[in-house]
Amino acid sequence: DIVLTQSPATLSVTPGESVSLSCRASQGISTSIHWYQQKSNESPRLLIKYASQSISGIPSRFSGSGSGTDFTLSINRVESEDFSVYYCQQSYSLPYTFGAGTKLELK
Amino acid sequence: EVQLVESGGGLVQPGRSLKLSCAASGFTFSSFAMAWVRQAPKKGLEWVATITSGGSNTYYPDSVKGRFTISRDNAKSTLYLQMDSLRSEDTATYYCAKARRGTTPFDYWGQGVMVTVSS
Numbered sequence: 384d385i386v387l388t389q390s391p392a393t394l395s396v397t398p399g400e401s402v403s404l405s406c407r408a409s410q411g412i413s414t415s416i417h418w419y420q421q422k423s424n425e426s427p428r429l430l431i432k433y434a435s436q437s438i439s440g441i442p443s444r445f446s447g448s449g450s451g452t453d454f455t456l457s458i459n460r461v462e463s464e465d466f467s468v469y470y471c472q473q474s475y476s477l478p479y480t481f482g483a484g485t486k487l488e489l490k
Numbered sequence: 491e492v493q494l495v496e497s498g499g500g501l502v503q504p505g506r507s508l509k510l511s512c513a514a515s516g517f518t519f520s521s522f523a524m525a526w527v528r529q530a531p532k533k534g535l536e537w538v539a540t541i542t543s544g545g546s547n548t549y550y551p552d553s554v555k556g557r558f559t560i561s562r563d564n565a566k567s568t569l570y571l572q573m574d575s576l577r578s579e580d581t582a583t584y585y586c587a588k589a590r591r592g593t594t595p596f597d598y599w600g601q602g603v604m605v606t607v608s609s
Binding site for chain 2: 484
């Protein structure tokens with residue numbers, strides 16, 4: 384199985400800061416990575432597909448990059464509504480796997 | 491508006507069975523693959539099962555293979571998850587999710603239904 388390692392586990396920031404969240408795959412997966420946001424007590428929401436492709440309705444401050452084994456979700460100027468947990472998920476091979484998540488919290 | 495509404499959760503004893511349902515609306519259900527994803531309390535997300543649009547192909551991780559069965563009724567726009575031989579480690583919130591294209595990623599999620607396996 385492909386293991387996705389997300390770092391850091393927790394990121395403490397103040398609104399207005401720009402941040403980068405990392406997701407590293409245990410083997411090369413091309414660009415078959417997707418990012419989700421999960422706010423407290425809510426269902427996950429798809430933010431980015433295939434490493435860098437935007438999703439309709441998602442604010443432009445969210446962007447993704449990377450290929451192979453290293454991927455990054457960037458948030459340009461964090462807003463208060465962005466404090467939540469972010470997960471990456473690979474679709475390169477079955478079983479589909481998720482990272483353990485990065486919690487973005489208010490400093 | 492896409493809506494996915496799960497039902498059928500609850501408390502069940504180890505070794506027993508439970509069947510979840512997910513009623514879909516707002517899109518052409520028969521055109522998209524569907525999946526179940528679960529989340530144990532205070533834990534991360536775990537993919538549980540996927541079924542292709544026509545229902546001919548199903549996929550599972552080893553953790554549930556042979557115990558869980560995903561199925562769908564395209565005439566009723568409903569997705570199912572039959573869970574047999576339940577274990578305490580199956581305790582989780584189960585989400586129904588729609589695949590955007592192919593079998594992933596998952597672009598719409600239900601609100602989730604809680605399944606607790608305990609004696």
